[in-house]
Structures are given as C-alpha cells and as structure tokens.
Amino acid sequence: MSARGNEVPDAQSLLNSFAEVVGPLLDRTAAIFAGHQVPFSQANLLVQMNEMGGPRRMADLARAHGVVPRTVTSLVDGLEKRGLAARTPDPDDRRVVLVSLTEKGEALMQQIDETSAQLADEIFGQVPAKDRVALAKLLGRLRVQSANRETES
Known part of the structure; x- marks a missing residue:
C-alpha cells in the first residue's frame, strides 16, 4: 500500500522513500571515493578509522569492522x-602495529564530511524543527531495532 492522504504506508513504501533520500548521499560519497580510486571496502574502513579517531591497533580495526x-x-x-x-x-609495545590516517586521508575525509554536510543541508535545511525532532526519535528507534537484530543473529 502506498501513502496517500492519511493511509498508513507499508514497509516497502517507507524503505523506497528512505532510499530516495539516502541514495544521493551515498552516490555523492561513492563518486568522491571513486575519484580517488578507493574501492568500496577500503572506503568503509577509511570512514570507520575517521570516526574512531587517532591511531588504532589492527586487531581493534578488524573487530570494529x-x-x-x-x-x-x-x-x-x-x-x-x-x-x-x-x-x-606502537610506542608502548613495538610488537603492535598502529594504523592512522595520513594527511591525504584526513583531507579526503574532510571532503566527504563537507559533501555530507552540504547534502544534509539541502535535504533537511527547510524541515521544521518539530519534524526534525520527530525524525531523530524515529531514526533512533530504528537504530536500536537494527542493533537488537544484529545481536540476536
């Protein structure tokens, strides 16, 4: 069932609408990585390293990834x-190898962050505050549900 008027949209319709919003961000981000010849799997690790911040042990990266x-x-x-x-x-244990982003890696992630912020403003810039709050709450619940399904697997 699609959402017309006050009808409740089905899950597939919601997923399709969500993909229409998220898709452009993923496409723009993928284009930036492709421009730097960074394959998807490496891009995911790069994003994760950026989010984790600072040098990380290889074992920690593997576990987090x-x-x-x-x-x-x-x-x-x-x-x-x-x-x-x-x-x-690792200065504390020379048997351990730490991995960190280089200046070039940090610059690439800065470009990704700027693209993401620009697109976020395009998508959400005109959304009223009360709708942003409602969306944030809904996305929070969806994250919790997703995390619960992952731990059950």
Whole structure:
C-alpha cells in the first residue's frame, strides 16, 4: 500500500522513500571515493578509522569492522598504497602495529564530511524543527531495532 492522504504506508513504501533520500548521499560519497580510486571496502574502513579517531591497533580495526585481521591487513595495504593510511609501531609495545590516517586521508575525509554536510543541508535545511525532532526519535528507534537484530543473529 502506498501513502496517500492519511493511509498508513507499508514497509516497502517507507524503505523506497528512505532510499530516495539516502541514495544521493551515498552516490555523492561513492563518486568522491571513486575519484580517488578507493574501492568500496577500503572506503568503509577509511570512514570507520575517521570516526574512531587517532591511531588504532589492527586487531581493534578488524573487530570494529567485523572482519578477520587478515582482511584488515589487506584493506590497510590498499589504503597505504593510495597514501591514505600509514602503519607505525606502537610506542608502548613495538610488537603492535598502529594504523592512522595520513594527511591525504584526513583531507579526503574532510571532503566527504563537507559533501555530507552540504547534502544534509539541502535535504533537511527547510524541515521544521518539530519534524526534525520527530525524525531523530524515529531514526533512533530504528537504530536500536537494527542493533537488537544484529545481536540476536
């Protein structure tokens, strides 16, 4: 059922509408990464590293990314080749390798953040405050539901 008037939209209609809003952000972000020849899997790790901030142990990146350490090693190899990440020994334990964004990686993430902020303003800039509050609450509930499903799996 589609949303006409006061009819309650079905889940598929809501998902389609959500994709129409989120799609442009993903497309713009993907285009920026593609322009820097960063594959999707490496882009995901780059975004995650940016969100985590500071140098991180490879094992921590693997755990946070939900992959085995060998996979993170391959992803970091690719980011290093592009000059977006660098490995350094942990000053507290030289057996441990830390990974951090390079200046080039930080600049790329700044570009992604600026694009995201611009698009967010285009999409939500004219939305009244009360609707923003309602949307934020709804998205919060959806995040909790999603997290609960992941922990049940």
